[in-house]
Amino acid sequence: MADLAEVLRRHTALEPADVEWLHLLVGEWQLLADLSFADLLLWVPTADRQGFVAAAQIRPVTSQTAYVEDKVGEVIQEGRRPLVDRAWHEGRIVREGDPEWGSGIPVREEAFPVRHDGRVIAVIARHTNLAAARTPSRLELTYLAAAADLATMISEGRFPFPGSPAESDSSPRAGDGLIRLDAEGRVVYASPNAVSAFRRLGLTGDLVGVHLGETTARLAPPEGLVEEPIAWLVSGLAGRDAEVEVEAHGAVVRLRSIPLLPGGQRLGALVLLRDVTELRRRERALLSKDAMIREIHHRVKNNLQTVAALLRLQARRLVAGEARAALDEAV
Template sequence: MKTKYTINELCKKYTSLSNNDISKIIDISKSLDFMADFENSDVFIDVLSKSRNVAIVVAEAKPKKSVYHDSVIGKKALRSNEPGVLKALEKGLPSKDIRALTQEYKFVKQKIHPIKNDNKVIAVLIVEKDISNEIKEDFKIGLNKSIETNTESQKLMNLINSNQIVNNNLDDAILIFDNEGKLKIKNNKASILYKMLDKKNDIEETHYDKVSLDNKKFDNLNKQIRYCNGKKVLKREVKVGDFYFKVKTVLTNEEDLSVVEIIKDITEIKNKEAEIISKSVAIREIHHRVKNNLQTVASLLRIQSRRCKSEEAKVTLEESVNRILAIAATHELLSKEIKDEVNIMDVINAVANNAKRYFNNISHKIDIEVNGEDFYLDTDRITSISLIINELIQNCFDHAFKNLKSGKIEISISGDEENKIISVEDNGEGFDTSKESNSSLGLSIVKSYIKDKLRGDINIISNNTGTKVQFKFPIKI
């Protein structure tokens, strides 16, 4: 079936690939028909979308007997259904014999090979074979002598074809029990799992109570299970020795088959979570110590400032103290965060409060107001923004309110998902921007950090009613 979309159109719409990358994909796509005939399989080219959570099919070729009824060009490949495709796009590693669920909810086995341009993964080539028969053979049936083989097999097929039970659990252990609690159906994963746990070599016909990982009783399941999306489901996490499992128990409507239990091994995930938490605690402790060390340096500079006879030297040292404390405030916030990101509003408020303590005095009463849309940002740029805000507030105190006893500084945050805008505006005396001093250390720091660290732009507007400094920067670099 000829699609209305072209590779070029889809890549331009969903990706950030260059024209050179797209040309290479187009060249490779010209041989897909030959590959489909040679492999007697469906062949596709997928690209990674801008959101990075899904892949987009941009080219396809079908054999005489295809798994697919309709064209899938332009459709999405989800991570939950085709994990191998997303992994190959992200890691650049080839793989084979990866089980997946197609856009038409059919089971296939995939061979996946990354397509590279200048050592960068730009797409993946996928060869798919139908494995419906393999899925059927993956289940072992314990037959009750009082039940005919055809009847039991039909029930099994009904369960296999039921998306609500099996579709997304091909790599999980699946056990199906009859109305008396005896295990009637299991897949190979279940056999492997119970051998690993030293339970039994053969668990067929074993009662639910003897294979339950968390010692739940078959007769009590109906009381413990709750309705979820119209089905009676019980979900929980279970620890057995050094292993962790996610267990889902479902009551079925099949005649003579009562309970389905799906067991997913999450030991690796749990171990990684524990490792991440351990590293996170260590990183937070480092940030805490850095904050303490910076405060110590600031205290030493204050002592030096008090002993200075030169007023100019005192001012310079106090400005340095304030800059150090602005950085220390960021590390203090990072010492309380689990992720390596900080809430921008918290940082600006911390810097503003620090500035008010150091610059407000009896003769000057300056209010600082912070408002706008909050967002999170990485450590490096957060530190840069804290220094920029500190310098701009300091400039306001030093120059905008020289001849005024009171005033107001308003810091506002706005923007969208791609760009953020931060403004620092005062209602002071203003200045002539055409005579802006290039020798000002504070303004030099501001301009340098906005350009080099944030990849942003700065705009300064000033008149006799005050000054507004606004800088805009991309949220992603």
């Protein structure tokens, strides 16, 4: 499968800054796919502006995929995907249209523009497998509402945030734990995994209704001087994507706060969190073993140097040539 950089180089005429923005977007869009319970396809206009190329594709972890086949590199002429055409030309989110059928599966398609520096540079098509649809729970409704906010921000060029923390193996994802905050930083909804993580940090009361930043800072006060207050970052008040790690009562929780700013208005924040206690315990155990191995190596090296010095001293005292040669060889 061709990667994003290769597809863009072969089929498009995007400016380097736009290419970098799409790389940043694709690095973040697993979250959007999971919150949407939908597949995402990134359509970029071809160099001749007569069609679009599928530059990237992502499937949701939270639901069944709508497309089994890989579509990256597929080129379509304008008119083949009416919703994609409309999102591109009108610069707005398009949700109209009847479900289409693919491989016997009803699929609902939506399309929204990707804006950068005030210009539409691509379109994301969101495909939802309706065969997997059911009456949504409170968790799923919260996911979908957050997905709608992120889609609006992408269409306005407000997401992803430049300088977002690079995703690592310990970065939290939607399924690890999710909290929705209002504009004041208070918890509107917390998933069961999120509640469990805060219980491990020492929370005894209800999480819904509390100010998340203040509660986090109280449960796990930072040691020493910090560049930015934890309460400020966790609440999404920093106005940018932020990731912090807190520790209390032997538990370690990693939190990522994403401000929700559709229309430029602060609606609150989406906080993803993950209990990384066991992961950090293993890392510390490895560091301890590494330090022990280094210490053993250091002591063995010192002992060998001592033995070598004694052998050289003994060799200087020997008269017999063969014995001296043997000791010199040993050193």
